[in-house]
Amino acid sequence: MNLLIYKTEQELFGDLAAFIIATGEKAIAEKDCFNLVLTGGNSPKKLHQKLVEEYKDKFDWSKVYFFFGDERNVPPNHENYNGLMAKTSLLEPLGIPDRQIFYVNTALPPEQAAAAYDRAINEHFNGSDLAFDLVLLGMGDDAHTASLFPETPILAEQNPGVASVFVEKLDTYRISMTAPLINKAAHVVFLVFGESKATALSKVFDKEIEDTETYPAKLIRPINGSLTWYVDEAAASLLE
Numbered sequence: 001m002n003l004l005i006y007k008t009e010q011e012l013f014g015d016l017a018a019f020i021i022a023t024g025e026k027a028i029a030e031k032d033c034f035n036l037v038l039t040g041g042n043s044p045k046k047l048h049q050k051l052v053e054e055y056k057d058k059f060d061w062s063k064v065y066f067f068f069g070d071e072r073n074v075p076p077n078h079e080n081y082n083g084l085m086a087k088t089s090l091l092e093p094l095g096i097p098d099r100q101i102f103y104v105n106t107a108l109p110p111e112q113a114a115a116a117y118d119r120a121i122n123e124h125f126n127g128s129d130l131a132f133d134l135v136l137l138g139m140g141d142d143a144h145t146a147s148l149f150p151e152t153p154i155l156a157e158q159n160p161g162v163a164s165v166f167v168e169k170l171d172t173y174r175i176s177m178t179a180p181l182i183n184k185a186a187h188v189v190f191l192v193f194g195e196s197k198a199t200a201l202s203k204v205f206d207k208e209i210e211d212t213e214t215y216p217a218k219l220i221r222p223i224n225g226s227l228t229w230y231v232d233e234a235a236a237s238l239l240e
């Protein structure tokens with residue numbers, strides 16, 4: 001596990017964007033495509049901006065397939081739809097055609113949407129191991145990641161796939177990759193910044209705490225891949 005702590009957001013996003021591109025170039029050189037899982041929420045917007053500004057014309061985006069680690073159960077034109085945030089801040093500015101983007105179909109009921117997304121991933125991988133090249137994750141103030149929220153049944157899921165989950169405290173369904181699927185990736189990266197994340201981060205990093213029900217981000221432990229945390233000083237302020 002690597003922990004990278006940055007003084008400024010600018011340095012953080014610059015390094016993370018460079019890591020994504022280097023990982024993509026390696027994957028493309030090895031197997032002619034790059035399977036990248038995007039994270040939702042607000043945190044990735046500046047990262048997307050950086051990728052567009054710095055790498056729009058310096059990287060072969062035609063070889064990248066984009067997936068979503070989780071999705072909110074709202075229509076695709078809703079401001080909370082993770083796919084819309086990525087479309088606006090990254091995919092449209094880069095000119096990525098729809099055939100390279102795997103959106104979650106929230107027109108379906110959540111369970112069916114999860115099953116359809118699971119099928120789409122399996123079809124894309126076409127019988128080979130379901131190992132993404134890179135999974136980007138955020139973390140909420142409550143230590144949830146993707147839509148693996150504290151005390152929800154999806155945390156016990158052993159199947160590497162996609163599931164729907166009712167999140168009581170939000171009174172809504174979410175659709176999320178399970179921890180076993182994320183943990184099959186070659187690289188997993190957390191992007192965490194801001195003071196509001198400091199307590200959760202310190203709990204997730206506390207080796208004495210094994211409680212994954214309360215701190216679901218602890219479930220992320222790639223089997224063979226790397227795990228890197230990109231955090232700023234404010235989020236890292238309570239780390240020992």
Ligand SMILES: O=C1O[C@H](COP(=O)(O)O)[C@@H](O)[C@H](O)[C@H]1O
Nearest residue numbers: 039040041042043138139140146
């Ligand atoms: O609801 C969600 O929240 C987490 C964290 O979001 P952030 O804006 O606080 O970084 C995010 O990782 C997840 O994809 C999203 O659906």
